[in-house]
Amino acid sequence: MSKKGRVLVAMSGGIDSSLAAVLLHEQGYEVIGMTMKTWDYASSGGSKKETGCCSLESINDAREVAVQLGFPHYILDIREEFGDFVIDNFTDEYLAGRTPNPCVLCNTHIKWDSLLRRADKLDCEFIATGHYANLRYESERYIISKGLDVNKDQSYALWGVSQQSLSRTLFPLGHLRKTEIRQMATERGFMALVNKSESYEICFVPDNDYRGFLKRRVEGLEEKVSGGEFILEDGTVVGKHEGYPFYTIGQRKGLGIALGYPVFVTEIRAETNQVVLGQYEELARNGMWVGKLNMMKYPDLVGKSTETITKVRYKDNGSPATIEQAANGQMKVLFHAPVNAIAPGQAAVFYEGNDVIGGGWILKSFKVGTENSVFSVAGQE
Secondary structure, three states, X not given: OOOOOEEEEEOOOOHHXXXXXXXXXXXXXXXXXXXXXXXXXXXXXXXXXXXXXXXXXXXXXXXXXXXXXXXXXXEEXXXXXXXXXXXXXXXXXXXXXXXXXXXXXXXXHHHHHHHHHHHHHOXXXXXXXXXXXXXXXXXXXXXXXXXXXXXXXOHHHHOOOOXXXXXXXXXOOOOOOHHHHHHHHHHOOOHHHHOOOOOOOOOOOOOOOHHHHHHHHOOOHHHHHOOEEEEEOOOOEEEEEOOHHHOOOOXXXXXXXXXXXXXXXXXXXXXXXXXXXXXXXXXXXXXXXXXXXXXXXXXXXEOOEEEEEEEOOOOOOOEEEEEEEOOXXXXXXXXXXXXXXXXXXXXXXXXXXXXXXXXXXXXEEEOOOOOOOOOOOOOOO
């Protein structure tokens, strides 16, 4: 074993994870590459060619890097555990009227756990990924902070990784920019990686048609939910819709309704199969409740008011907010200015400067003055 130690690197076949393995190899680590097969394309019913991190092409691309540098590479089949947890959750969340974030769920509950279990079997001290994020140990806490490249920063997707998992994690790309990664790959002759297009789709919905996926996944779904009401915030019925699972907060296009002015989905009421519509300004909320927290920089914030920048989606720049953790563990978030299209089911991540304080799943948004008590959803604490 090398002096640096043995590290299991998650290799998707893309340029980022491949260069993470290359850099660790060059730094003197004993690298073992592993590509995770998370889903079976044939069973998804998608209409497009197989692409992305689980395709045969991507597996072969990852293996080619390992062969060139002379380190082992394995394929890890986690389709069963991925489907049981991530895909089932994806379906259940839409059926509950929420908008899921399967990539965050996969990172924190499937990939890290799966990698660490295999790392133990292979006597690896560390695991590593190609995420653009930084990690340090301070005040007896492992703290993730934003990557140097603000355009590629992926700290938002990592809020749920446990302290124990972070203690064995390496992020080789956190101090680099994407342009530097491309240059490094070019200099080392990995032109196929440089020229490879990047996929931003959900891996098990390769055609980006989540509605079609739900229809294929849940037998008879269309018949069960069609014919629900479009209503305005005052309760006025303005039309019929195709079924509440097929809409998301903030949606404007594809509503199939004309009211003479632009309208957006402002709320989804699964229990009554109603979709609430409103004008743009009616999307605004200045508070929310967040549950299933994972605290990172601090063990907890119960009873403390903390100033943060809070992100409610991956591409969100973040908004100033005061957060306070309630006695039941949920986080109450009060934004300093209204925020549009806060979607229950998405992740909320709290930042102090570049550091991730922690994060959780959005339970409910509200307008201050209409929500004064602790909000609680069974099983969401």
